[in-house]
Amino acid sequence: MTVGGGAGGAPSAIDAKKLRIYGIGGALVGIYLAAILxxxxxxxxxxxxxxxxxxxxxxxxxxxxxxxCGYGIGTGVPSIGMLALGMGIVGASFGLSTAEQLGVSMAGVIIALVYAMVFGYIVGAIANKVMGFNIPIMEEGLTDLSGAGAMAIIGWSYAISGSLAYADMVSKVFNTGYLAIVFICGGLAILHPFNANLGPDEKQDRTLVNGLMVGSLAVVAVGLCSLATLSTTAAIITIVIGAAAWYYFYVWYYRLVKRDAAAVVGTGLLPPSAL
Amino acid sequence: MNFDALTIVYILEIVVGGLLVGVGVHFVPVGGAPAAMAQATGIGTGTVQLAAGSGLTGLLAAGLMMSVTDNIWPILASGAVGAMIMIDATMMTGGWIYAYAVGAPFASAKVNYDPITGYSQPPYVAPGTVGQGIPTVCYVSGTIGAFMGGLGGAMIYYPLMMTNHNPSLSALFAIGIFLVNAVLASWNIQGTIEGFHDPKFKRWPKAFRSCLVATLILALVAVTITGGA
Structure with missing residues (x-):
C-alpha cells in the first residue's frame, strides 16, 4: 500500500524532492492501479x-x-490549503472533462496533474514577482501544492465514484455534493498538519505523520460517502482500512508528540474547591 | 468545443468576476486572530473564511435565482445581495459580542477621525492594541466588499452554468476560482485590513494584476468543461 510511502519515520529531514516522487508517484500508482484492477x-x-x-x-x-509557510506569508496557514484545493478542483475537473472529450478517460489524471502544476507555478511566480513575496521556493512550493490538491481530489473522488469516467464522477461525486466533503477533508489533510505543529520546535516527521493521520480520517469520510455509491463491501473495506490507518498514525503521532514535548504532565481533575 | 463570440463573452465575464472578488476582498474588514481577541479592528477571522462564507451565500442566492430565470441581471443582483446580507449579519452579531460581551469601544487605529461619522478615534483605542470592534467606516466598507464579492461570484457562476448546465459542477468550479482570487488578495493585504480607509488599501492594483493573470488561465479552461452525462 502506498500510505506508508509518505514518510519514512526517520528523525532526519526528508528531502522535498524525495517526497515529491513519493507523493506524485504514490498518487498515480494508487489511482491507476485501482482503476485497472x-x-x-x-x-x-x-x-x-x-x-x-x-x-x-x-x-x-x-x-x-x-x-x-515556514517563510511566513502574513495570512493564516488555512489560506494556502484552500488555495491548493481551489487550484486542485479546477485542475481535476478540467483534466477529467478534457480526457472524456478526447475519448481517453484514463489520461484525465495526467492532464489534471500537468495543468494543476503549471497553474501552481504561475501563481507562485505571480506571488513572487507581482506581490513581492521574495520566497525562493514559492514557485516550487505552489507547484507541489497544486499538484497535490488535484491528486487528492481525484484520488478521494475515485474512492467514491469507483470509476475514472467523467460522467460517473459528475453523477456520483459532483451532483451528490460529496465533492464538498472531499474538498474540506482533503484541505484539512494538507493544511492542518503544519497549522497544528508550527512553531520553533516544529519537526518534519511529526508534521508529516500528522498529515498521514488526517489523511486517513479523510479516507474514512470518503468511505462513508461511498456507502451510497459503491458496493457495501468496497465501502466497508475503505472505512476499515482508513480507521486502522488512522489509529496506527495516531499512536505514532502521539509517540512523536511525547518525544518532542518538554514534559508530559497529568494535571488531574479540577480541584474540589473549583467544583 | 467551438470558440465563438459567446465563449469569449463568457471568458470575459469570468475574468471580471475574478477581478471583482480580488478587489472586493480589500474592502472587507478582516481582523484575523488579533480581532478575535478584540486587539485589532475588524471581523475576527481570516480572509479566506470570510470570502468563502460570503461567496458561498452569494452563489446559493445566485443559483436559486438561476433556477427560475436565465436573465443575467436578477442573478447578479441576488448574488450580490446574498453576500451582503451574510457579511452584514456577521459584522452585526460580531459587533454585539464586541460591545456587550467583550465590552470594547469600537475604534479604528488607522485613521484619526472616522471618514463617515467624523468621530474621533485615538482616545478609544486601548493601549497595546490596534483598535477594536467594527467602527462605522469598516461596516460600510465591508458591505461594499461583500457586494463586489457576491457580484463577482455570481458573474463566475453564470457563464459556467451557461456552458455546462450543471449547477453542482458550476458551483464547485466557481468556488475554486473564488478561492484562488480570495487567497491571492489576502496575501496582498498580508492577512489583515480595515477597509478602504486603510493605507494597505492602496496595494489593490497589485492584486488586480495578479488576479487578472490567474483568472484568465482558469477562465480559458473553465469554458471547455462539459456537464458530463
Missing amino acids: NSVLGTDIFSILAAAGAVAAAVMGANAVRRV
Whole structure:
C-alpha cells in the first residue's frame, strides 16, 4: 500500500524532492492501479488504493505547506490549503472533462496533474514577482501544492465514484455534493498538519505523520460517502482500512508528540474547591 | 468545443468576476486572530473564511435565482445581495459580542477621525492594541466588499452554468476560482485590513494584476468543461 510511502519515520529531514516522487508517484500508482484492477476484475473493492494514493499526495502537499509557510506569508496557514484545493478542483475537473472529450478517460489524471502544476507555478511566480513575496521556493512550493490538491481530489473522488469516467464522477461525486466533503477533508489533510505543529520546535516527521493521520480520517469520510455509491463491501473495506490507518498514525503521532514535548504532565481533575 | 463570440463573452465575464472578488476582498474588514481577541479592528477571522462564507451565500442566492430565470441581471443582483446580507449579519452579531460581551469601544487605529461619522478615534483605542470592534467606516466598507464579492461570484457562476448546465459542477468550479482570487488578495493585504480607509488599501492594483493573470488561465479552461452525462 502506498500510505506508508509518505514518510519514512526517520528523525532526519526528508528531502522535498524525495517526497515529491513519493507523493506524485504514490498518487498515480494508487489511482491507476485501482482503476485497472477494478475494470479488469469487474469489481469496485480496489477503490481504497486510490484513496491511499490521495493520502500520499496530501502528505506531499503538507510538506509543501510546511516549506512555504515556514517563510511566513502574513495570512493564516488555512489560506494556502484552500488555495491548493481551489487550484486542485479546477485542475481535476478540467483534466477529467478534457480526457472524456478526447475519448481517453484514463489520461484525465495526467492532464489534471500537468495543468494543476503549471497553474501552481504561475501563481507562485505571480506571488513572487507581482506581490513581492521574495520566497525562493514559492514557485516550487505552489507547484507541489497544486499538484497535490488535484491528486487528492481525484484520488478521494475515485474512492467514491469507483470509476475514472467523467460522467460517473459528475453523477456520483459532483451532483451528490460529496465533492464538498472531499474538498474540506482533503484541505484539512494538507493544511492542518503544519497549522497544528508550527512553531520553533516544529519537526518534519511529526508534521508529516500528522498529515498521514488526517489523511486517513479523510479516507474514512470518503468511505462513508461511498456507502451510497459503491458496493457495501468496497465501502466497508475503505472505512476499515482508513480507521486502522488512522489509529496506527495516531499512536505514532502521539509517540512523536511525547518525544518532542518538554514534559508530559497529568494535571488531574479540577480541584474540589473549583467544583 | 467551438470558440465563438459567446465563449469569449463568457471568458470575459469570468475574468471580471475574478477581478471583482480580488478587489472586493480589500474592502472587507478582516481582523484575523488579533480581532478575535478584540486587539485589532475588524471581523475576527481570516480572509479566506470570510470570502468563502460570503461567496458561498452569494452563489446559493445566485443559483436559486438561476433556477427560475436565465436573465443575467436578477442573478447578479441576488448574488450580490446574498453576500451582503451574510457579511452584514456577521459584522452585526460580531459587533454585539464586541460591545456587550467583550465590552470594547469600537475604534479604528488607522485613521484619526472616522471618514463617515467624523468621530474621533485615538482616545478609544486601548493601549497595546490596534483598535477594536467594527467602527462605522469598516461596516460600510465591508458591505461594499461583500457586494463586489457576491457580484463577482455570481458573474463566475453564470457563464459556467451557461456552458455546462450543471449547477453542482458550476458551483464547485466557481468556488475554486473564488478561492484562488480570495487567497491571492489576502496575501496582498498580508492577512489583515480595515477597509478602504486603510493605507494597505492602496496595494489593490497589485492584486488586480495578479488576479487578472490567474483568472484568465482558469477562465480559458473553465469554458471547455462539459456537464458530463
